[in-house]
Amino acid sequence: MNLDFYKIQALQKQKEHKKFLEGLKKKPPKNLDYIVQETHDEVFEKIDCLQCANCCKTTGPLFTSKDVERIAKHLKMKVADFEDKFLQTDEDQDLVLQTLPCWFLNDDNTCSIYEVRPKACREFPHTDRKKIYQINNLTIKNTLICPAAYEFVERMQKNLEKK
Numbered sequence: 001m002n003l004d005f006y007k008i009q010a011l012q013k014q015k016e017h018k019k020f021l022e023g024l025k026k027k028p029p030k031n032l033d034y035i036v037q038e039t040h041d042e043v044f045e046k047i048d049c050l051q052c053a054n055c056c057k058t059t060g061p062l063f064t065s066k067d068v069e070r071i072a073k074h075l076k077m078k079v080a081d082f083e084d085k086f087l088q089t090d091e092d093q094d095l096v097l098q099t100l101p102c103w104f105l106n107d108d109n110t111c112s113i114y115e116v117r118p119k120a121c122r123e124f125p126h127t128d129r130k131k132i133y134q135i136n137n138l139t140i141k142n143t144l145i146c147p148a149a150y151e152f153v154e155r156m157q158k159n160l161e162k163k
């Protein structure tokens, strides 16, 4: 997957994307959540995360205390040891990875803790959530690192034109 190409496209279209998403916030179409879900499904039919893993390589998730407990248990580690080995507290007081790419990312882009991965990993890039306009800033930010987020905004524009 050509990640540089996607990033350049996302930067070039950022203004247009922002305007479009702001429009959704000002005047949400009645069936917005439905179109969002449909668009999300279309995008992930086309995009294969195993060819990418850019989120795991460049950003990494926030870890909730439930995530930490679940993953530590899975690895048969004590919570404190897990935190010492892998996590740090960032400037917003969130628990994040100490290093990137994520330590749990395998060479073939699979996740070695897939079944118990953090909630944030399961939900990224948040393109199937309700009231998508509530996370407009995050979606725009994600278009710069995530080809699926970029494609999602592109296709949303087209899908809404069709309706």
Ligand code: SF4
Pocket (backbone or CB within 6 Å): 047, 048, 049, 050, 052, 053, 054, 055, 056, 124, 125, 145, 146, 147, 148, 149
């Ligand atoms: S969610 Fe986005 S950035 Fe992460 S692997 Fe899939 S396409 Fe790539």
Ligand code: SF4
Pocket (backbone or CB within 6 Å): 055, 056, 060, 061, 102, 103, 104, 105, 106, 110, 111, 112, 113, 114, 117, 118, 121
């Ligand atoms: S835990 Fe798994 S899905 Fe989450 S960032 Fe690490 S490798 Fe990617």
